[in-house]
Amino acid sequence: MNDAMIQCESLGRTYRRGDVEIKPLRNVDLLINKGEFVAMMGPSGSGKTTLLNIIAGIDRPTNGRVLVNGVDIKSLSSARLADWRAKTVGYVFQLYNLIPVLSAYENVEVPLLLKRMSRKARHAAISEAMIRVGIADRSDHYPRQLSGGQEQRVAIARAIVTKPSLLVADEPTGDLDSHAAIEVMELIKQLNTDLGMTVLMVTHDDSIAGHAGRLIHLLDGHVTTADTKIAGRIA
Numbered sequence: 001m002n003d004a005m006i007q008c009e010s011l012g013r014t015y016r017r018g019d020v021e022i023k024p025l026r027n028v029d030l031l032i033n034k035g036e037f038v039a040m041m042g043p044s045g046s047g048k049t050t051l052l053n054i055i056a057g058i059d060r061p062t063n064g065r066v067l068v069n070g071v072d073i074k075s076l077s078s079a080r081l082a083d084w085r086a087k088t089v090g091y092v093f094q095l096y097n098l099i100p101v102l103s104a105y106e107n108v109e110v111p112l113l114l115k116r117m118s119r120k121a122r123h124a125a126i127s128e129a130m131i132r133v134g135i136a137d138r139s140d141h142y143p144r145q146l147s148g149g150q151e152q153r154v155a156i157a158r159a160i161v162t163k164p165s166l167l168v169a170d171e172p173t174g175d176l177d178s179h180a181a182i183e184v185m186e187l188i189k190q191l192n193t194d195l196g197m198t199v200l201m202v203t204h205d206d207s208i209a210g211h212a213g214r215l216i217h218l219l220d221g222h223v224t225t226a227d228t229k230i231a232g233r234i235a
C-alpha cells in the first residue's frame with residue numbers, strides 16, 4: 001500500500017509576464033503521507049500559494065511531477081482534472097471566498113451541485129458538514145451577517161462537504177483575531193485527527209504552525225523539511 005498523499009518531484013513553476021520570467025518554484029521535492037498535518041511557512045512571494053494551487057490541481061507545474069493520492073495530476077485532461085479535484089481536494093482560503101448572495105447553507109451546497117445526487121442526500125451531507133464545523137444554527141445567514149470566524153467555518157464546511165481526502169488551507173486564520181483563529185485551528189486539527197484528513201496549511205504565524213504535526217519551509221524555490229515535531233516554537 002502506498003502511504004503517500006502528496007509527492008512532488010523536482011517540481012517547478014515559471015510565470016512569464018512580457019519579457020520577465022518569475023520562477024517561484026524551482027525544484028520542489030516533497031512527500032506528505034496520508035493522515036499528516038503539515039504546516040508550510042515561507043516569506044511572502046516564495047511560492048506557497050503557487051504550490052498549493054498546483055497540488056490542488058488549480059494551476060499546473062512547468063516542470064517535474066506531482067502525484068496526489070497516487071494520481072499524476074499533470075496527465076489529466078482539464079475536464080477530468082475538475083472532476084478529480086471535486087472528489088479529492090478541499091480548499092480553504094484566507095478571505096473565505098464565500099458567495100455573498102448565497103446563504104451559509106447554499107454556499108456549502110455549491111460543490112455538491114457538480115455531483116449527481118438526490119436533494120435528500122445533498123441535504124444530509126450539508127447538514128453533517130455544518131454540524132461538524134458548529135455552524136448549523138447559522139444556515140440561513142448570509143456571509144455579511146456572520147463574523148469572520150463563522151464565515152471561515154462555513155468555508156471549511158464547503159471544503160469538506162464532498163469528503164475530500166486532502167484539505168489545503170492558505171493562511172486560514174490570517175484574517176481572524178486570535179480567539180477565532182484558535183477555534184478554526186482546533187477545528188482543522190479535528191478534521192485531521194477525527195476524520196483522518198490529510199492537511200497542508202500555509203501560515204505566517206508561529207503559534208498557528210505549532211498546531212501541525214510537521215513544519216516545512218519554502219525558500220528560494222524549494223522545500224526544506226524540518227524533521228522534528230514542532231511544539232509551538234520554530235527555530
Ligand SMILES: Nc1ncnc2c1ncn2[C@@H]1O[C@H](COP(=O)(O)OP(=O)(O)OP(=O)(O)O)[C@@H](O)[C@H]1O
Nearest residue numbers: 015016017022024043044045046047048049050051
Ligand atoms: N498567475 C501568475 N502570473 C504571474 N506571476 C505570478 C502568478 N501567480 C503568482 N505569481 C508570482 O509568483 C510568486 C509567488 O507567488 P505566491 O502567491 O505563490 O507567493 P506566496 O508565498 O503565496 O506569498 P504570500 O505569502 O504573500 O501569499 C510571486 O512573485 C508572484 O508575483
Ligand SMILES: [Mg+2]
Nearest residue numbers: 048049050170
Ligand atoms: Mg500566498
